[in-house]
Amino acid sequence: MSKPIVAIVGRPNVGKSTLFNALAGENISIVKDTPGVTRDRIYADVEWLNHTFTLIDTGGIEPDSNDIILSQMREQAQIAIDTADVILFMVDVKQGLVDSDSKVADMLRRSHKPVVLTVNKVDHHEKFLADVYEFYNLGIGDPFPISSVNKQGLGDLLDQVISLFPESVTEEEEDDRPKIAVVGKPNVGKSSIINKLLGENRVIVSNIAGTTRDAIDTEVQWDGKEYVFIDTAGLRRKNKIKEELERYSIIRTVTAVERADVVVVVIDATEGVTEQDAKIAGIAHDRGKGILVVVNKWDAIEKDDKTIYKYTNKVKEVLSFMPYAEIMFVSAETGQRLPKLFEKIDMIIENQTMRIATGVLNEIMSEAIALQQPPSDKGKRLKLYYITQVAVKPPTFVIFVNDKKLMHFSYTRYLENKIRDTFGFKGTSLKFIIRERKDNE
Template identity: 40%
Template sequence: MSFTIAIIGRPNVGKSTLFNRLVGQKLALVDDMPGVTRDRREGEAKLHDLSFTIIDTAGLDEGPKGSLTARIQEQTETAIALADALFFVIDARIGLTPADRAFADFARRADKPVLLLANKSEGKHGELGAMESYALGLGDPIQISAEHGEGMGELYDAVSKLVPPTEDEDEEHEETDEERAARPIRVAIVGRPNAGKSTLINHLLGEERLLTSPEAGTTRDSIAVEIEYKGRGFRIFDTAGLRRRSRIEEKLEKLSVADALRAVRFAEVVVLMMDAQNRFEEQDLRIADLIEREGRALVIAVNKWDLMEAQPGQIAGLRRDADHWLPQVAGAPIVAVSGLMGEGIDRLMQAIVQSYAVWNRRVPTAALNRWFEGAIANNPPPAVSGRRLKLNYITQTKARPPSFVLFCSRADAIPQSYLRYLVNSMRETFELPGTPVRITLREKANPFAHKRKRPN
């Protein structure tokens, strides 16, 4: 594991802004409201020629044992235990507070190298606050502005004494097929608030890595965790619950939802979690439609199945309901699980692997041509305005998801109903359940179009 640094400090001193600056992406949510970050988040930081793992943590705070605040604090303490060094961040514009002094003692007790960062140091007020920080006894403060990128050179000088420089490879390494197969599958877990997403991931990890609570909206950031399950690697993203847009009022929830949607776009397989007692509600269908439009492989997990009264034919009923409500992803795997009790986890992970394989599938050209001729013979395209539509041939252009180009005479005249027929027939013939199938229409060039008619 690479050298690891945890960013700690009281709430709203700019820890997540610094995290985003170092990883080069806006991964962590940032807002003026204190306490936005709850779970710890890891990223690969780059500071000139230095590479290291950086951990963003929740603001150090105190709360009664068992409360959400206390459990957030436990997440921060775990990050400190995993780290090789600490960035202790203060707000230079505000100056030292009693909380800063208390948590400075906490940082010293960790018995690890601590770099004192006086953030928001731009301007005269920031300069005065940075001078105050000498009183913490953590050495010389490094004056930075995480938002504007100031002081990164001084930060580099301090970090370089802890982290060895990364040697650049002279030759570019080309990824082999074996390496691609060994790459973790990127999986996003999405659903309505309080569907049990974090509880499921905690069970997979075998530890309370992600905060859970009966209160909806506990998860805010999209947190990525690495797991290995039966020899296969997975990078799983826990996301905030997705509600209807009309119900989202707070700015922070809008940021959380945007972060969840970004996780969907970067995922390869998306697990849509539903509550077993309130499944296939309107918002579930909207989320499934979004996943299909983004072109991701879909697995449906019906959670809290342990709360359902056992009845014959329940699983078959789930299959019928899924195909009825989600015809655009017909055949998508649907698994009954209990994230709390660990029921159905094996089936869920197997469904993810199978959906990933289907999403990457390429259809042999010969088989595709035979299917195409048979599909047209069994159900010819309709005539439009008295003119017959001619479908010439079809070819697969890419996988992830399976995408095809259909060459035809009049692309704008082919009805959507006929395209749905081709997609459904293709799903059945080539075993493409659940994954989005894309067919793009392209008019075949007329080789005689450029020639003028000869005069009589």
Template identity: 40%
Template sequence: MSRLPTVAIVGRPNVGKSTLFNRLVGKRIALVDDRPGVTRDRREGEGQLLGLSFRLFDTAGFEDEDPQSLPGRMRVQTEAAVRQADVALFVFDARAGVTPLDEEVARWLRGSDTPVILAANKAEGRAAEPGIFESFALGLGDPVPISAEHGEGMGDLFQALLPHIERAELEAEAAEAESEEEAQPDAPLKLAIVGRPNAGKSTLVNQLLGEDRLITGPEAGITRDSIAVDWEWQGRKVRLIDTAGLRKRAKIEDKLEKLSASDTMRAVDFAEVVVLLLDATRGLEAQDLRIADRVLEEGRALLIALNKWDVAENQSSLFNGVKAALDEGLSQVRGVPVLAVSAATGKGLDQLLGAAFETREAWSRRVSTGQLNRWFEAAVEKNPPPAPGGKRIKLRFVTQVKTRPPSFVLFGTRVDQLPTSYQRYLINGIRRELGFGAVPVRLTLRAPKNPFKTAE
């Protein structure tokens, strides 16, 4: 079972942290008193809020003291709780306004990787309004006005917590799934060779293996089944999969050829990296783009290999023309690696295998939520989302939920109206700036649920 998401309550002494802890836990666990500094150790409990469940930490009041003193040691405990939490709930006293120590806590929280929700406690009545307005200057987003003592503002607190709790649940599920099926560093590279008939796929496999393992010849369509061969390249394990040639669906009349095409696509499903082999003497054709598109739709990493390079004419213009046509024809992924090879002579095959291992590494890459959201905040600041109909789309944060292929969930409000062009802007930024290269990246949009909406 996945662990519960964790929430750490943090703030200077005597702002109502323990009162809020007791309300969310539903019991009077933490001691509450008007004197500051009652809480000294981290206290834990299971919090509940309108159906949300989470592990809650009540921390000691944050004080700017020597680490060797008692207040200083309490601060170290608080910092540890925030590092371990999925989200920090920074509570300040709205009636007292923002103090220098609140500003110090905010500076420290802005430098941490943990997402922060700013909670303006004791916000009942007009006396709290000046303090709420002051808190915008802390740089932690919009404050959530609450009253921990009277239970006011819990619906707004729910809405603020929900995307963070959902993100943590997704990450926990993804981590569980990945730990069960994660590839070991020395696991064989599952490499499928696909392409049109007679592109030289079986010749390529034979050249890599150094033996005539597969039947080859001038006739198209000799290979009918997907053939898997276990092999080693420079001490690294590879599972090579040769497949039947793929023609246009309209030209496939023979029942056996239809079965072969289905078998090829199953081989793609089980591969990690797919090499689309092109015949350089024929260039790039529409069927090649359809095959490449299908590979990327299945979430597999793709390499393009121009075969028969040793007999190709006008090599420079051919190479540049293929790259340009791929960038134009494969709108979901630009910059797919293109390599010139010769299955007959062995030219370029070591570079092809090296690129395949590098591509699998990018396809399996995971970035931390902190690193991802630092990039995300900069990307949104540089190019804010549009406001369709004059209503702002608010993007909160993004998290990676799985690898192989890299998949991300973007949390925000009104995300159903986020244009495809802006989604493509984010996906291209993820690839370019976070080390994913030209592998397929998936982005799912998610808006917070409304707990007050009645089911129809």
């Protein structure tokens, strides 16, 4: 099920990042020391009353002059309107109502997207009450007074946010066709691949009910099966500075990946695999999606008998945090190897939804323990009691141990490799949850 997307929009210094950090807490979805995974926190998963949503910070504005602030706020509002289910529009009670707030409010109102008007820096309710009421003039609903710094009023704000989530999630649930997000840097050939698969130069825009995103959904039929491709192309923003474009493409990628079962990460063979490719792939990895790395424009590469081998190694090196990813070399131009795409996608979906019997898992675990003793610390040895699979997409396992602190990351990785040796699980990450169980339970 795809998580709803909530975006924060507002002028400089109204406290957007403070709110982002307060809501995201330490629970940031970005893996700290993973090479190649973005460290600038643009998005994070937030949980509130059994709802999980993805919070997006639409970006910092460099205050230059009022005109620039307004144009950049409009740009942010547009990103939010394009991608979010709910928009948090943030204003500052101490600065009061400013002209650019009204102009952006007009834009948000016309978009008919749900907006929650968030009045920040209200650290004393009584003192600021009259000032909060002033924001009713924006005409976008009730102002919610909060203080991001003191974390006051966040509960009411979040209650309001989750009450606005779309019902349409259930419609998407019933659509059980495989959903494939095609992601990658601009100009790597994402649309060309989809067009080639359609066999004609057109992207069929069939807006499936319940998709509020502006990623284009395309139905592709192959071998009697239907697939829905989510295309994040359309990133043709002219004269944008590189950082902004990058931020925008990451936000677009997060929203597309969220809805997908399998993510096809397209890399340009002529450019080689880059840091930006790793950032984009990292989003899909963080989200536990099936991953297929497609190296496009392979026809444009001079080859000898070692080219594919060298190239594969290079890709594996830059994307070392996801050794399970499947890699294939194609050309959208000539159609070379594109039909194989569906075989790979089917295989990855099968692996994403594979369930393994508890008995078999515990046999693998016992064997692994016999081959390599679990680590110990200050004379206390890790004991593993039991392993069971609790979920699919991605396959998720719970391991019961005597002491979580002793369960070192490298030992979890060792067990993962043993499970993969038996079942492959190509193209999907595996998730492990470690739980403690005392000996006497």
